[in-house]
Amino acid sequence: MAADATGALGWQDVAALARARLAARIWPPGAIIPPEAELAREFGVSRSTVNRALRALAEEGWLDRRRKAGTRVAERPVHRATLAIPLMRDEVEAAGHRYGYRLLDREVTATPGLLALQLGMRGVPRVLRLEALHLADGRPWAHEERWISPETAPGVFEADFAAQSANEWLVTHVPCSSVEVSVSAERATGRVAAMLECEDGEAILVVERITRQEGRGVTLLRLSHAPGHRIRSTPG
Amino acid sequence: MAADATGALGWQDVAALARARLAARIWPPGAIIPPEAELAREFGVSRSTVNRALRALAEEGWLDRRRKAGTRVAERPVHRATLAIPLMRDEVEAAGHRYGYRLLDREVTATPGLLALQLGMRGVPRVLRLEALHLADGRPWAHEERWISPETAPGVFEADFAAQSANEWLVTHVPCSSVEVSVSAERATGRVAAMLECEDGEAILVVERITRQEGRGVTLLRLSHAPGHRIRSTPG
DNA sequence: GCCGTCATTATGTCTAGACATATTATCGCG
DNA sequence: CGCGATAATATGTCTAGACATAATGACGGC
Numbered sequence: 001m002a003a004d005a006t007g008a009l010g011w012q013d014v015a016a017l018a019r020a021r022l023a024a025r026i027w028p029p030g031a032i033i034p035p036e037a038e039l040a041r042e043f044g045v046s047r048s049t050v051n052r053a054l055r056a057l058a059e060e061g062w063l064d065r066r067r068k069a070g071t072r073v074a075e076r077p078v079h080r081a082t083l084a085i086p087l088m089r090d091e092v093e094a095a096g097h098r099y100g101y102r103l104l105d106r107e108v109t110a111t112p113g114l115l116a117l118q119l120g121m122r123g124v125p126r127v128l129r130l131e132a133l134h135l136a137d138g139r140p141w142a143h144e145e146r147w148i149s150p151e152t153a154p155g156v157f158e159a160d161f162a163a164q165s166a167n168e169w170l171v172t173h174v175p176c177s178s179v180e181v182s183v184s185a186e187r188a189t190g191r192v193a194a195m196l197e198c199e200d201g202e203a204i205l206v207v208e209r210i211t212r213q214e215g216r217g218v219t220l221l222r223l224s225h226a227p228g229h230r231i232r233s234t235p236g
Numbered sequence: 237m238a239a240d241a242t243g244a245l246g247w248q249d250v251a252a253l254a255r256a257r258l259a260a261r262i263w264p265p266g267a268i269i270p271p272e273a274e275l276a277r278e279f280g281v282s283r284s285t286v287n288r289a290l291r292a293l294a295e296e297g298w299l300d301r302r303r304k305a306g307t308r309v310a311e312r313p314v315h316r317a318t319l320a321i322p323l324m325r326d327e328v329e330a331a332g333h334r335y336g337y338r339l340l341d342r343e344v345t346a347t348p349g350l351l352a353l354q355l356g357m358r359g360v361p362r363v364l365r366l367e368a369l370h371l372a373d374g375r376p377w378a379h380e381e382r383w384i385s386p387e388t389a390p391g392v393f394e395a396d397f398a399a400q401s402a403n404e405w406l407v408t409h410v411p412c413s414s415v416e417v418s419v420s421a422e423r424a425t426g427r428v429a430a431m432l433e434c435e436d437g438e439a440i441l442v443v444e445r446i447t448r449q450e451g452r453g454v455t456l457l458r459l460s461h462a463p464g465h466r467i468r469s470t471p472g
Numbered sequence: 473g474c475c476g477t478c479a480t481t482a483t484g485t486c487t488a489g490a491c492a493t494a495t496t497a498t499c500g501c502g
Numbered sequence: 503c504g505c506g507a508t509a510a511t512a513t514g515t516c517t518a519g520a521c522a523t524a525a526t527g528a529c530g531g532c
Contacts, residue, residue, distance in 0.1 A: 081417040085315040181317040181469040185421035185441040203439035205421040233417040304495040
């Protein structure tokens with residue numbers, strides 16, 4: 001490793017060297033870079049180490065690797081930003097506020113057709129619908145409307161969502177695998193505007209999230225944030 | 237590997253087995269799971285294979301690994317969603333429209349103080365400011381306001397941004413490392429509303445992006461999308 | 473010239489062993 | 503009892519060698 005006094009390189013060093021060649025266009029976009037074995041010889045490390053380094057760069061989107069075809073520099077590195085999806089409580093507290101939560105409504109309803117479609121549910125006649133408000137220092141932070149499938153979240157009908165937000169209950173009771181997020185801007189109207197204590201027609205950020213467990217839908221969430229809210233990607 | 241008829245397991249199989257134990261709460265949140273060596277013995281694979289599998293799960297946020305302390309199941313798996321950041325052209329064409337682009341304004345201006353701060357520029361007296369419109373089937377798709385630092389993007393003053401959007405030029409001329417994204421909802425006003433051909437006060441999605449190269453700011457972009465636009469996370 | 477077959481090649485993965493490194497736990501001393 | 507030195511331990515990483523796998527490209531038959 002680099003930390004060694006031996007001068008031997010670790011995979012992070014190899015990755016850094018490769019990154020430098022990419023930045024300097026020594027390996028220009030579209031070009032095929034030397035095979036692992038050759039780089040291993042050049043850098044004086046084993047092929048595994050080169051493999052680890054190039055695999056990391058490929059995951060970051062810089063390289064495109066295919067068996068036999070070799071490793072190609074991506075024409076245009078597909079940039080990605082990652083959004084963290086924290087608990088509302090953490091988000092509010094991280095912003096320096098005191099978190100508050102109020103359950104507005106709770107009902108067991110027949111499964112809406114669109115919902116069944118989005119969550120990929122079949123033969124689940126009834127779902128739990130919740131409506132809640134998240135508060136920061138007592139002021140509205142976000143309005144939440146949520147549906148939960150009892151199929152993937154057993155015991156959800158018995159949970160006390162007046163005491164604990166759905167997100168917190170789900171996190172501790174249902175292991176989820178994938179999240180799908182959709183963000184849009186809408187104008188606050190009617191009930192949501194009233195709950196958020198903002199003017200009618202104000203621009204608000206609406207986040208819809210579908211959470212799945214092994215491909216089966218667990219919950220659909222529609223979050224209407226108070227005006228002025230920002231979503232930031234996590235650095236890195 | 238699993239594809240083998242040998243019955244030997246590969247790292248993906250080990251990861252799947254571990255995932256199953258996590259889902260079944262055999263390894264409950266907060267618990268410490270057996271050390272790699274032990275799992276290697278149990279599964280009949282080498283420690284490297286277990287390491288690869290557990291490392292993957294740790295990257296996904298399921299596990300928390302620390303030397304000597306062992307591997308702990310995350311209390312609450314931090315869910316993440318990743319946003320792809322495509323070229324506007326690709327985004328529009330992927331939506332099934334014909335892409336169009338119009339440069340509205342181009343000027344070299346003194347570096348605004350706030351911009352210098354956000355991009356971490358020092359001693360860069362002048363920057364390029366662009367204003368452009370992206371079209372889908374001839375209709376406004378997004379309004380773009382952008383600043384580019386000539387320090388990290390040499391040659392930017394000579395580029396012809398009437399023929400090619402800034403994004404496309406940058407992608408082929410400047411290797412970038414990190415992107416920071418911020419999303420908010422605003423009301424369309426004045427010039428932007430006119431350009432987007434929407435009513436004043438309409439809710440629009442505003443995306444701000446800062447792109448860096450090795451920590452030095454390259455460009456700041458402010459994209460105002462036409463009403464109704466949605467940002468979706470990439471599955472996976 | 474066209475198409476199927478086969479050898480070639482670069483990456484993907486696994487193994488066993490070794491050493492590095494960061495903590496944690498323990499033990500002994502004051 | 504507190505605290506610092508020390509031993510133990512789990513993960514992090516590297517190596518060399520091996521086989522698997524996918525895809526290419528060349529060759530040969532038609």
